[in-house]
Amino acid sequence: MNKYAKRENNLYDPHSKEPFNISRSAIEMFVECPRCFYLDKRLGLGRPSLPGWTLNSAVDKLLKSEFDILRKNGERHALMKEYKIDAVPYNHPDLPVWQNNRSGASVIHAPTNFKITGAIDDIWLNNQTKELHIVDYKSTSIEGEVSLDGEYKESYKRQVEIYQWIFRQMGFPVSQTAYFVYVNALKNLPKFDGKLEFKSTILPYQGDDSWVEPTIFKIKECLDSEVIPAPNENCEYCAYRRFIAQELEEK
Template structure:
């Protein structure tokens, strides 16, 4: 058994009769939208999908970006990327920012009708001249083409991610701009040699979020968890497609 995977968990499972709030992360909300079956198996029965290996390079880019923007935050100054794109914003300090960035805490809100504790860890927080907070998310990849917009199928998950963060901050009583930003780092593979360093093109992509779907989705998740039966798989779930193909060969 891999050290990264436990085939059958017994902790952190949803219990319908429990009075304790059940923690539900942003990524698990996205899992439900992708495949209710995989979500139920994971959160209710303790059988999660086998994980991919950690993206160490992406984590390094994330950490370095946070350090870089924190320098400008401490000085109350605009980052050159913000200046380049003419955005009315600057990195802002907040007493809870470190907690909001941490994967095991994040921004939290107890959804009382369902007793689900919704969580999500943001990458960065800016503020505009109107005093509105701006959610910022870092992304890193290596594509041949320049990345200037979110028009790929997998970008839908990025957009939902942004919208959940906006929803969480609003539920905590903060004024939040509808427009968030993705700091997108695209690794360059056209250099003559590696020389021990990887260079990136960095673009700033605005996205106007619409979090109106979040409330209904939380209610649907609660219904799914309390239904007592395994739901149908998502139509595009590769994991369930694989399992079904294996079963057909047995």
């Protein structure tokens, strides 16, 4: 059965006075391809859904639980000590809302009337500067050391920069330094024994959120237009669709 259907709700209406929700992942979609973004937000033609990343979600949940234990007592995690990070998991009554994918941290961007949202993994409070560090958990299983190098890791950097921007707009003092708590499942152990073992690393990243607001203005311009943006030339999916369409036309 074909389960794909055009979406009728959560569509942008240029004449509406209601704030329009733009999530962190929607901003990422726009950065990757304004056309896919426009098809989704204006025309209701979203990308097909994918199965959830259940193993990654399980690791995220366990990491959150681990940091929550320390949060209650204002204690540093052993990894923070190892990496000489003088901070503690931030204790704030709104943290569960900020971490919830359905709500997230949010702010109204008045010039566009967009509600910009993003669900964070964690926040640490710097003991010295009293600034907040945005923290994102990442899990993987690769040979060698984890790093922030490579094209697709650029999206990780944009992710924390959007969170930094949101929390600054919310009035919090936010450090430029964000942290990735990166856990890497080891594959070279002699046997499985029903458990995965991880090597944990903290990667600091100096964020620069200066691109976020200009991008929000570009999103507004895109959504207000009646012209569908051009496809991203580097995208294999559109090339694939065009190829299929041509092949079928010739039949």
